[in-house]
Amino acid sequence: MNNVKKKVYRNTPAFTMMAWGSFIFFVGLILIGLYTLKEPLMVKGYYLMGCVGLISSSFTVSKVVRDNQEDEDNYNRIFAQQDIEE
Known part of the structure; x- marks a missing residue:
């Protein structure tokens, strides 16, 4: 008898790829928006810190x-x- 269990994931590979793809796409949009923003570097840094904080806290x-x-x-x-x- 073979008692080896197959590893089962909750999400399909397509859904996982879609989730990571959309994450990377929107992070790219944020970075492009910050790069093209006509504001001083201090303002861009403030927005970038806010975006990074929002992304990391959403994962948490x-x-x-x-x-x-x-x-x-x-x-x-x-x-x-x-x-x-009982």
């Missing part, structure tokens, strides 16, 4: 929401098993 928020949901599911599964055993 999505990870926290996902982790909290997984923890809630695991918590419910543990107590559901305990109810079955």
